Amino acid sequence: MDGDAIVVEVDGATYELTREAAADLQESLADALTERREFFRTAGEFRADGSYVVSRKAADSAGNAKVFDSFEEVRRLYDRLPETFDADDVGTTGITGSRRHMLIRHFAEHPAFDCRIHRRNPLTGRKEDGEE
Numbered sequence: 001m002d003g004d005a006i007v008v009e010v011d012g013a014t015y016e017l018t019r020e021a022a023a024d025l026q027e028s029l030a031d032a033l034t035e036r037r038e039f040f041r042t043a044g045e046f047r048a049d050g051s052y053v054v055s056r057k058a059a060d061s062a063g064n065a066k067v068f069d070s071f072e073e074v075r076r077l078y079d080r081l082p083e084t085f086d087a088d089d090v091g092t093t094g095i096t097g098s099r100r101h102m103l104i105r106h107f108a109e110h111p112a113f114d115c116r117i118h119r120r121n122p123l124t125g126r127k128e129d130g131e132e
Contacts, residue, residue: 039109042102046071054099054106066099071112077103078113086124 006022008015017025036045038057045053052074055065068074081089087100095103104125107115118126 039106042106042109044071044106044110054103056102064098064102066095066103075112078107078115081125081127084118084124084126086122 004019005016006019008017008022008025030048034046034048036043041057043055043057045055047053050070052068052071053065054068054074059065068077077090077093080093085104087104090100090103101123104123105117107113107125108117114128115125116128118124
């Protein structure tokens with residue numbers, strides 16, 4: 001910091017910002033790092049600490065959400081599931097209760113996962129790129 005200016009280095013370039021500009025930049029970065037995306041029945045939220053939360057879209061209790069350390073952890077969970085999977089398969093990873101069904105729906109709704117609902121009763125997901 002030089003007097004009333006904030007010095008920021010980004011990718012080898014140095015920038016001198018006023019306190020106000022630095023505060024605006026900080027707010028913009030926080031907004032970019034945190035995002036809640038709603039789908040039909042589920043929502044996914046990137047938090048500033050790097051964690052990723054899957055929740056029921058309109059729910060507000062912790063019982064309707066599963067917090068992962070990162071989105072990559074959700075990806076690893078999905079990758080470990082068989083081509084066709086149900087709540088029991090999701091449950092083998094330690095996820096319990098209705099969160100198992102919520103995750104099946106999230107995998108089918110989120111564009112990062114090549115998955116669809118294969119059956120509604122029992123709720124079953126199917127990876128699109130797999131063969132049965």
